[in-house]
Each structure stands twice: as C-alpha cells, then as structure tokens.
Amino acid sequence: MESKRLKKIPEQVVIPLKQHRGTVCKPLVKKGDQVLIGQKIGESVSYNSSDVHSSICGEVVAIEDAPNPDGNKVLSVIIKTTDSQETVAFVPKKNPSSEDLLAIMQDAGIVEHYGAPTHTVIRPEGKKIDLVLINATASEWIGGKYATPKEYATQMLDALKLLIKASGAAKGAVVLRKDDKESIEAFEGVQVNGKALKVAPLLGTRRLGHYFKDQGSNIIVASQERIYGKNILSFFTHNVTGRKVPVGCNPTDVGVAVCGVKSAKALYDAVHEGKPYYETVITLEGDVDCPKFMLVRIGTPFKDIIEECNFNGEIGKIIANGVITGVAQYTDEVPVTKGTTRITLLTKEQVLRDESLACIHCARCVDACPVSLLPTRLAVMANQGRFDECRQMHIHFCIECGRCSFACPSKIHILQLIRYAKSAIDNAYEDAVQKESSNLKVGCCGGE
Ligand code: SF4
Ligand code: SF4
Structure with missing residues (x-):
C-alpha cells in the first residue's frame, strides 16, 4: 500500500486550541513568539481536554478564531513557517505506571x-x-x-x-x-x-x-x-x-x-519516542494523482494538500471525513485536525444536484439499515416535525451510516432528515435520553 509524507512544508499552519470534545485549551504562546516542532502551544485546563502542539517551526502570527473542518470557527494559533526544522527534545518514557x-x-x-x-x-x-x-x-x-x-x-x-x-x-x-x-x-x-x-x-x-x-x-x-x-x-x-x-x-x-x-x-x-501528537495520516479520495494515504502535519490547510495531489478537473466540492457522514467545506483554508480522517474532492459534474422525488415505498432503505430502523418512516416524521414519534421509533439508535440515503432511488435526504430530528429532540428535551433509555429497556447487560 502506497503512502507518503506531504512534501511541501506549509507556509502557515492553523492549529485549533480545541481539537477534542471538552474544554478549549489555554494558549501558552502569544503573537511574535518563536515555536519549535512538537512544542506545546495549548494546555488543558480540565481533565476533559487534551494539549495541543506546534507541527512546524515558526513564528506565532495570530491567535484568533479561524475556520474549522467541523463548520465552526475555533480559537486557533496561526504559525508562519521559518526555514528551520528544529524540534523540541523528545524524551522516551521508560516503564511508565x-x-x-x-x-x-x-x-x-x-x-x-x-x-x-x-x-x-x-x-x-x-x-x-x-x-x-x-x-x-x-x-x-x-x-x-x-x-x-x-x-x-x-x-x-x-x-x-x-x-x-x-x-x-x-x-x-x-x-x-x-x-x-x-x-x-x-x-x-x-x-x-x-x-x-x-x-x-x-x-x-x-x-x-x-x-x-x-x-x-x-x-x-x-x-x-x-x-x-x-x-x-x-x-x-x-x-x-x-x-x-x-x-x-x-x-x-x-x-x-x-x-x-x-x-x-x-x-x-x-x-x-517521547513524540507528541502533531502529525496524522489522512485518506485522500477523488481523481487525484498521488497516494491514497498521506502523512500530514496537523494544522496544514486543505489547500496545500490539494495543491500537491494534482486533482484532475475543476473542484466542485471538498468534503471532510467522507461523503456520507462528513461535512462539505466552504473554504479550502480549513486545517487538518486530529479529527480529520479523510478529504474527498469531487468535480462539479460529480456533485449530485438531483431533486428528491416522492417515496415509492420500495423499502430499500429498510433493508439497508444495519440497526433495523425504519428510515422511510423516520424521514417522513422528521420532515413533518413529529419528533415524539421519532423518539418512539428509537431514532437515537441511528448510527448515521447513510446507507438508507445511498439506497434510496427517490434521492430522499433521509440521513439529513434524521440528523435534523435528532438534534431537534436533543435541543427540545434535555432529559430525552434518560426518559428514552428507561422506556427502551436496553440496560447494560454485561457479558461478552
Ligand atoms: S443512517 Fe441511520 S437510519 Fe439510515 S441506514 Fe444508517 S443507521 Fe439506519
Ligand atoms: S428507499 Fe426511498 S423510496 Fe424506498 S422506501 Fe425508502 S425512502 Fe421510500
């Protein structure tokens, strides 16, 4: 299996101070500071957080909100690369408890x-x-x-x-x-x-x-x-x-x-090796002229990767983390983060623009669902705002695999409707999960 390290060292990296669920890290650097590869630049302020490190050697040019592949803006440390490739001293840990x-x-x-x-x-x-x-x-x-x-x-x-x-x-x-x-x-x-x-x-x-x-x-x-x-x-x-x-x-x-x-x-x-987590392997999908797997520095803007991989055609859409469950990007300036697993590039022709048609009750979505839900019913009820009924039909068991949308000949946006209903339910009923859990009687059974 072929893979390679991204050759080009990015001119600038954007390293979000929150690449995890939990609290945002406290910046340990300020504008004008020089940083080395692997240097800690953001520190956890609670147990539910994880430190962040620089992936290049350079100068901090800003600490500000910047676009993130999840669609939000996140407080990020922006570092401009210098010629040096100096790293901090990595110290292996012997026999850790x-x-x-x-x-x-x-x-x-x-x-x-x-x-x-x-x-x-x-x-x-x-x-x-x-x-x-x-x-x-x-x-x-x-x-x-x-x-x-x-x-x-x-x-x-x-x-x-x-x-x-x-x-x-x-x-x-x-x-x-x-x-x-x-x-x-x-x-x-x-x-x-x-x-x-x-x-x-x-x-x-x-x-x-x-x-x-x-x-x-x-x-x-x-x-x-x-x-x-x-x-x-x-x-x-x-x-x-x-x-x-x-x-x-x-x-x-x-x-x-x-x-x-x-x-x-x-x-x-x-x-x-004593090495912190500052680079990651991502999968590239699309008609590109480079290996499928690439080792890239965290914080590398998508545009640097796209430039190096020689995409054939005009880009119609950039998607982070897969076509079915991922997020379409509005800018190629977003950086690779610890949560980035794949980047998909589609041409304008490949971007589906089909209108949804009426359900023909073929049940292909039902056959496709790995957790035995009724996606067709959930989609209808979500579309009509009948969220209580969605809950009764166990919408929270949906693993958001997108197989139902993929199978649907009428191109109904089933997964999107289900996600919409799930988020509406979560917002509307803070205690929905506890109530539903007790109704469903699927408590921890133990055993393997
Ligand atoms: S997205 Fe949800 S409802 Fe659709 S097939 Fe996957 S698990 Fe089933
Ligand atoms: S696959 Fe599409 S058309 Fe067929 S039952 Fe499901 S929602 Fe309806």
Whole structure:
C-alpha cells in the first residue's frame, strides 16, 4: 500500500486550541513568539481536554478564531513557517505506571478521531473499564507510519498493552476488518504472552468472550465486517462484545474503552519516542494523482494538500471525513485536525444536484439499515416535525451510516432528515435520553 509524507512544508499552519470534545485549551504562546516542532502551544485546563502542539517551526502570527473542518470557527494559533526544522527534545518514557500513561496521553495531546480525549476514554471519571478495544476495522495497514505490516501489528499490540495498563482493565482486543487480508496476515503468528497469535473471525453469535476463553489469553485479535457511520461506537461494542449500550450512554458505561488505530499509534510514539501528537495520516479520495494515504502535519490547510495531489478537473466540492457522514467545506483554508480522517474532492459534474422525488415505498432503505430502523418512516416524521414519534421509533439508535440515503432511488435526504430530528429532540428535551433509555429497556447487560 502506497503512502507518503506531504512534501511541501506549509507556509502557515492553523492549529485549533480545541481539537477534542471538552474544554478549549489555554494558549501558552502569544503573537511574535518563536515555536519549535512538537512544542506545546495549548494546555488543558480540565481533565476533559487534551494539549495541543506546534507541527512546524515558526513564528506565532495570530491567535484568533479561524475556520474549522467541523463548520465552526475555533480559537486557533496561526504559525508562519521559518526555514528551520528544529524540534523540541523528545524524551522516551521508560516503564511508565498507569498514572504516568494517563498523564502522557493528555500531555501528548492524544485524542480519538471522534473527539474524545483518549485518557477520558481509558479512565472515564466515575466508571470502571474492564475491556479495551482497538477498532482497526476502518483502517488498513498504513505505510506512512509503519515500515512493514508486521511492524504495524507489533506496535498495535504493544499499544494495546499500554492502554490495558492505563485503564486497569483485565483484557483487550484488536478488531480488524474481515477483508483486510494484509493486516490479518501481519497479526497471525505474532507472539503474545508466549503464544503465537491466531486471528479469530467473529462468526455467528460468537463474541470476544468466547475467544478469550478459547485462546486462554487476555489479549486477542479478532476480525469482523466493516462497520461505518458517525455514531458507531455503541453498535460496534454490541457487535463484538454482546454488551448493549443504552441510548444516550457510551461504551464506557458498560465497561468498554474503544480506541482507534491513530490514537493507539500516537500513544506508542509518545511512550517509545517521547513524540507528541502533531502529525496524522489522512485518506485522500477523488481523481487525484498521488497516494491514497498521506502523512500530514496537523494544522496544514486543505489547500496545500490539494495543491500537491494534482486533482484532475475543476473542484466542485471538498468534503471532510467522507461523503456520507462528513461535512462539505466552504473554504479550502480549513486545517487538518486530529479529527480529520479523510478529504474527498469531487468535480462539479460529480456533485449530485438531483431533486428528491416522492417515496415509492420500495423499502430499500429498510433493508439497508444495519440497526433495523425504519428510515422511510423516520424521514417522513422528521420532515413533518413529529419528533415524539421519532423518539418512539428509537431514532437515537441511528448510527448515521447513510446507507438508507445511498439506497434510496427517490434521492430522499433521509440521513439529513434524521440528523435534523435528532438534534431537534436533543435541543427540545434535555432529559430525552434518560426518559428514552428507561422506556427502551436496553440496560447494560454485561457479558461478552
Ligand atoms: S437510519 Fe439510515 S443512517 Fe441511520 S443507521 Fe439506519 S441506514 Fe444508517
Ligand atoms: S428507499 Fe426511498 S423510496 Fe424506498 S422506501 Fe425508502 S425512502 Fe421510500
């Protein structure tokens, strides 16, 4: 698999002081300051926050609100590049304790791609974690950050051990995608706890618990179908562990910490190299003349990446984080952040401008829904503002995968209508989630 580091060093980077859910970081620099690569420029002011670092060597030219790929403006440190490529001294950490590991995660600015600071997932306040998962179903072995697939496998397993130690959990698993043959081969045979590892396919009703017992190990690697969508964590947790996550809760409420490949790798680098999280691998989609995966500095404006990747045609739309669940950008000045996973470029001809037609009741959206909702009914009710009925039909179970919209021959904007209803419900009923959770009777069931 081909990948490369973005050659061009951006003339200027825009580093948001909030690249996570939680409180915005306090700036540690001011206009006119010189900063080095890896220097901390924003500090957490609460547990629910994660530090930010400079990805270039340069001069701070402004600290101001700047466009962000999520569509909002976010307080950001804008740094103009100088010729130097000097980094701060990276100091590896030897034999860190569990408390040290949590501090390292926050200090190195490690954040899950969905926004949660990793230390809050691993050690959530007031909750106990007993199982750590690395969800590698959306990632392939990514050459930009690893020399070989085997290196990827060994580093992921090492990172999993660190995450288990930090969380105090008894067990952990890496979950691969069933069709990601290269990664499966890479993990097969790696020595864990003195045994050669065997990747377990999650078949039928067998969940991770079965394989923990079967393999007699507290660390296993499993494979399953790819699950995609914006809110997949609860669905993913249920699929691989059998534990149901109540509406409005997250996997940590049932004792499961779900981390991604990027944050696991960032922890590995922070511990073994002392390197903070200031660069990330993104996927490029569209008719471009460059590798699919690129290693870029956090804060790099999209326009610098687009310039280097030689897009064929006239750009009609730029989308961050996927065509189905992502956000279309109004400017190419937005920066890559810790939450950026992919950039999609569409030509003017590729941008769909079809009008929605009437529903023909074909039920393709129903067949497509992985969580057994009735998207067609939800769309109608959302469109008519019948939000109570949307709640009764469990709209909050929607993982926002967009399969219903994709399947719909009438081009009805089902996902957008569902999102609209979900956000209207959240705004209208602050206590909606608790009420719904008790009605649904899907409490934490435990068991794997
Ligand atoms: S309703 Fe649509 S977007 Fe939501 S989970 Fe079902 S198919 Fe995916
Ligand atoms: S796929 Fe579209 S047309 Fe078919 S039932 Fe669903 S909403 Fe209606």
